[in-house]
Amino acid sequence: MSNLDLRPSPTTCGGREEVSAAPVREFLQPRTVPLGGSTVVRRLLPNLGRRMVGAWCFVDNYGPDDIADEPGMQVPPHPHMGLQTVSWLHQGSVLHRDSLGSLQTIRPRELGLMTSGNAISHSEESPRTHARWLHGAQLWVALPDAYRHREPTFEHHPGLPTFQGGGVTGTLILGELDGAASPGTVHTPLVGADLALDPGADARLPVQPDFEYAVLTMEGTSEVDGVRLPPGSMLYLGCGRRELPLRADVASSLLLLGGEPFEEKLVMWWNFVGRSGEEIVAARQDWMSGNRFGSVHGYDGDRLEAPELPATPLKARGRVR
Ligand code: MN
Numbered sequence: 001m002s003n004l005d006l007r008p009s010p011t012t013c014g015g016r017e018e019v020s021a022a023p024v025r026e027f028l029q030p031r032t033v034p035l036g037g038s039t040v041v042r043r044l045l046p047n048l049g050r051r052m053v054g055a056w057c058f059v060d061n062y063g064p065d066d067i068a069d070e071p072g073m074q075v076p077p078h079p080h081m082g083l084q085t086v087s088w089l090h091q092g093s094v095l096h097r098d099s100l101g102s103l104q105t106i107r108p109r110e111l112g113l114m115t116s117g118n119a120i121s122h123s124e125e126s127p128r129t130h131a132r133w134l135h136g137a138q139l140w141v142a143l144p145d146a147y148r149h150r151e152p153t154f155e156h157h158p159g160l161p162t163f164q165g166g167g168v169t170g171t172l173i174l175g176e177l178d179g180a181a182s183p184g185t186v187h188t189p190l191v192g193a194d195l196a197l198d199p200g201a202d203a204r205l206p207v208q209p210d211f212e213y214a215v216l217t218m219e220g221t222s223e224v225d226g227v228r229l230p231p232g233s234m235l236y237l238g239c240g241r242r243e244l245p246l247r248a249d250v251a252s253s254l255l256l257l258g259g260e261p262f263e264e265k266l267v268m269w270w271n272f273v274g275r276s277g278e279e280i281v282a283a284r285q286d287w288m289s290g291n292r293f294g295s296v297h298g299y300d301g302d303r304l305e306a307p308e309l310p311a312t313p314l315k316a317r318g319r320v321r
Contacts, residue, residue, distance in 0.1 A: 002078040003058075003270050008307055010280075010314045011268040013051035014142070019212055019261040020238030025227050026050065028214070028234040030061065039065060039073065041138075044216055044234040046268070053214040053236065054190045054259015057083065057142045057268060061216060061232055063135030064091055072126025072134050077296035077303035079287045080116035082148045082266075082273035084141040086184075086192065087112035087124070088173060090218055090253070092134035098122035099294025102154040108136075109194065111157040111173055113184045115143070119283075119292045120152035123299040137216065137255060139192065141174070142266055142273050147187040157183050166203025168246055169196045170256075177256070178206055190259030197222050197248035204243040205256070213237040213244065213258035220252025229254075265316040270307060277314030284309065 020026075028050055030042035045051065045059040065072075073094060087094055089108045096104045096112055099121045106112035114122060126134060161180040163170045172182040175191030182192075191211065197203075197220070207213060214236045217229040224235055225245050237244070239261070246254075267274050272283045284306045286292040296303070 002075050002304055008270045010310060011046045011051055012266065012316055013046065013057060013268060014262045014264050014266040016261055016263065018050060018052070022238055022240045024236065024238040025225055026236040027227070028236055030232055030234070033060070035062070042232045050236055052142070052262055053212055053257050055142045055188045055262045056139060056190065056192070056257045056259065057266070057273065058140035059216060059234070059257070060138045061218070062137070064133045065135070066132060067092070067126060067130065067134050068132040072130055073124055074126070074301070075124040076301050077121050077123045077299055078271055079119065079121045079283070079293040080114070080271050081119055081283050082143050083116055084143065085114045085116070086139040086141065086173060087136070088139065088194070088255070089136035092131050092136065093127060095125050095127050096122060096154070097296050097298055098154055099296055100152060100154055101297070103298065104154070104156045106156065107158070109160065109171055111155070111160060111182065111184050113155040113157070115153045115185065117143070117148065117150040117152040119286070119294070121293040121296055123296050125299070135218070137218070139257070141186070141190065142262055144188050145264055145275070153185070155184060167198040167201030167248070168203040168205070170194065188260060188262065191256065193256045195246065195254040195256055197246060197252040197254070199248065199250050201246060201248045203246045205246060207241050207244050207258065209240050209242055210260060211258040212239045212261055213241065213256060216255040216257070218253045218255060220248065220250050222246060222248040222252035222254060224254065267314050267316045269314055275316055280314050281309065
């Protein structure tokens with residue numbers, strides 16, 4: 001998915017200033033962002049005062065939307081730099097095309113993982129003949145400096161490992177949790193897991209004290225560390241936990257996102273993650289002039305134009321030590 005804000009604001013993030021070393025329960029309100037047509041997404045990250053959770057730097061949640069008489073998701077070719085995109089669906093399917101030549105339908109609970117390296121472009125669309133409901137999340141993971149200039153790759157993992165206990169079934173999207181490990185490639189210590197809670201679920205999930213965590217509710221209303229979370233909301237949990245209490249009276253599902261606090265300072269703008277304003281400006285220029293990001297074949301429509309840059313220069317904030 002692309003950031004389709006017509007005037008995206010730059011975000012500086014990374015470093016430890018925002019990271020809570022102790023457990024906290026910080027409720028994050030979503031911001032509604034139009035995504036073309038009738039589709040709107042709920043943006044949870046970046047959020048006011050909370051821009052990253054580990055290397056997770058962007059979280060959009062959408063649906064369930066009735067797209068029976070709609071084209072559904074139609075995101076034209078657009079570029080990425082310095083990040084991985086994770087497509088995660090509960091209902092519906094998305095057809096992914098990229099400048100490597102990948103053509104892949106991603107279905108519910110399958111991992112579509114695109115690692116941009118220095119440059120890739122892709123499109124995402126609901127297939128012409130599609131299911132009635134579309135429900136999912138689009139997540140970005142920032143790449144550390146040592147990996148962000150590598151060649152782009154695309155991975156599709158249809159069969160992900162699961163674990164069970166206390167009425168909770170977990171599916172590993174990325175990283176490891178409770179003895180299960182995702183085959184998806186990661187470049188910093190992090191975890192992403194889909195947690196399905198049965199009615200009456202009561203579990204204590206083993207987590208790592210050196211990771212910070214957040215949970216996003218996809219369906220139903222569950223209690224995370226005693227906090228009731230309605231669908232579409234996110235709770236930031238900080239670091240310092242060894243277990244995470246989960247309860248549900250009704251069938252519910254959550255996305256758990258966590259990781260080691262991301263130390264490097266970043267500049268995020270539109271679909272790019274860089275280390276300086278100059279890098280972002282150069283990436284935008286390369287996309288607009290048709291360089292570096294390759295081309296996506298087979299998408300029925302024009303590619304996305306980059307928005308105008310903000311008037312103020314983009315700067316990564318220095319690390320506070
Ligand atoms: Mn995208």
